[in-house]
Amino acid sequence: MRSTFEEQLNNLHLRFSEMGMMASEAIMKSVKAYVNHDKALAREVIENDRFINKREVDLEKKSFEMIALQQPVTSDLRMVVTVLKASSDLERMGDHAVSIAQETIRVKGEVRIPEIEKDIADMGDLSTGIVEDSLEAYLKEDSKMAKEVADQDGNIHIEGKQINDACISAMQQSSDNVLSGSSYMLVESYLERVSDYATNICEWVVYLNTGHVVELSQKHVADEDEE
């Protein structure tokens, strides 16, 4: 028996949320692998990324079919379009988890800086938290929560700046710190990007509710004075 459109839509939502959890788990694991120098876990993240990619393709196909066969309008169409667009954000999160996992493998046996690794771990928790909260706002279709989650993005960038500054100092102090310090800076930049994608998810939650595309991300333009 052919399922109703409503059933299909619920299923689409569910599968999107699952994809979100896969992406969130990938980030969590990649940071864990990175700070624990756990190459086996890093390889697992890289290996499992194909499931996230596959899920995006599945969601694209399913959304396409639903639009083509059922021709939904207004709020139903909006839900399908949201899944179609926001699944890209989740897929990119997975890509960044892979990049962090690759750094785990690349930077092996180097001098480590435990204080900065602690900060990276904290920033990883912060990023994963924002991703999970953005998915919760999506599941609840809660615009207010989505806006609050997006506001946390500022904390990520403050944390990120502190990590960058600490890396620069450490590398200037000793050339032994250059390999690990430059790696921390890259991982920090990936985590900032992950948080940006979570903010995009929040923007989609608002769109889902209101039909309006909003800009929740805070632009972090360097505010130095002109020369």
Place this chain on the structure above:
Amino acid sequence: MRSTFEEQLNNLHLRFSEMGMMASEAIMKSVKAYVNHDKALAREVIENDRFINKREVDLEKKSFEMIALQQPVTSDLRMVVTVLKASSDLERMGDHAVSIAQETIRVKGEVRIPEIEKDIADMGDLSTGIVEDSLEAYLKEDSKMAKEVADQDGNIHIEGKQINDACISAMQQSSDNVLSGSSYMLVESYLERVSDYATNICEWVVYLNTGHVVELSQKHVADEDEE
């Protein structure tokens, strides 16, 4: 008089291509600003990013209307969905141009390493070239060209690795090189990402022609041995 669906579709294509050119120009200018230490140009890139973001929103709205009002199927729907999805890739390119522009402003008056800046400029040319070629493949709906363009992505990653290695050496040689060296590494990572987005555009071209979602990106998994 209401325009025909075909006219609307052509218009959508055109506006997507224009968005691609805006993104491509932003990357070109951001790299130019970065290597010429041109903060005014960097600010222009940051300022103009809102036009790229606005264009994505416009394309989303237009695509949504076309689906809701005209209920296209098969290849027509595929074209609209492609614009809906691929416009995210162009928007992200713009974001990375902004990140490069922000680095131009952040790293001011530091010791520079001309040889590496030359390599960054070359890599910028390579990335912008790939972006432009991917857009040409899109306009021509040429799957063969799209696959060839995606193949060039490997060169970007080779070039990127060389830049990274040069930065690490320079920073290890002298602490005076730490600020600029770490900045070059970040800019290099942004350019690699831009090239990944261009590869995504190529994948969309193949989808447009065949209805099949393909994976053209080469995964650059670190290939070090297990410990």
